[in-house]
Amino acid sequence: MNAALGREPGCSAEEVLAMGNAYRFPGPQKDGEGRIRRINAYGRISMPSVLARRDGPTQKVMCYVVHASDGAEPRTMTVMRSGPWITGVICFILWSPSWFKMDHIVYLDKSAGALEAMRHGKKTMVGRAYNGRRSPYGKVKTGDMLYFTENDGKQIIYGRGRVTVVYDSPKLTHDESVGLLERFRRPLWLSEAQFLRMTGKRYLVLVTVDGFQEVPRFRFTRRDFHTMDDWILVGDVEKARDDDPVRDMK
Secondary structure, eight states: OHHHHHHSTTOOHHHHHTSTTOBOOOEEOBOTTSOBOOEEETTEEEEEEEEEBTTSOEEEEEEEEEEEEOSSSOEEEEEEEOSSSOOOEEEEEOOOGGGGOOEEEEEEOTTTTHHHHHHTTSOOEEEEEESSOOTTTTOOOTTOEEEEEESSSOOEEEEEEEEEEEEEOOSOOHHHHHHHHHHTHHHHTOOHHHHHHHTTOSEEEEEEESOOEEEEEEEBOOTTTOOOOSEEEEESGGGGBOSSOOOSOO
């Protein structure tokens, strides 16, 4: 595969597979429940994958994906690692970067009127504050879609917004934490109680969205996500959709 891709870097998947010494393009590994795992570590996306030869044998590899170019046909560069050292298998794949986008379900504070503030463009950011690097720290990226619900126990999605900016803070001092939250308090639409609860935390996740888009309301279930957090990484929001209809909503 190295030789084939070295001769014609940037060719299509079909052209690569037509070369006699080429592997197939990798497919993602799936867990026991058929789910695909993706890791976003400080901006580097990696995915456990399976690399299959044309003649049948397979090999488990780790794929590291790097954005390579923009334009009408955006490209990503994928480096595949099969052991403790990178094997040098590098290929250009004609995938859109949107292939790696993730959906998130994000809870908004009902008592603070956060949902209405977002609808009217007064709230343009969502944030979380922790004393450690816990989810969603490092797991949100530009282009991801946030689906919004309220912390009222109804588990109803009301709208969505696409991520335009993500800030995962380094370890902060108390004063640095307070200063950042003071600076972004208005677009975060923080109530006094929220502000006091978040100030002084050592790690902040601040996410800007491109606005609020209404969607047909639907219920979601947390059943398959095994978390009690108020920010759920769902991959594809359709996996979280509940068949129970939403009735008599304003």
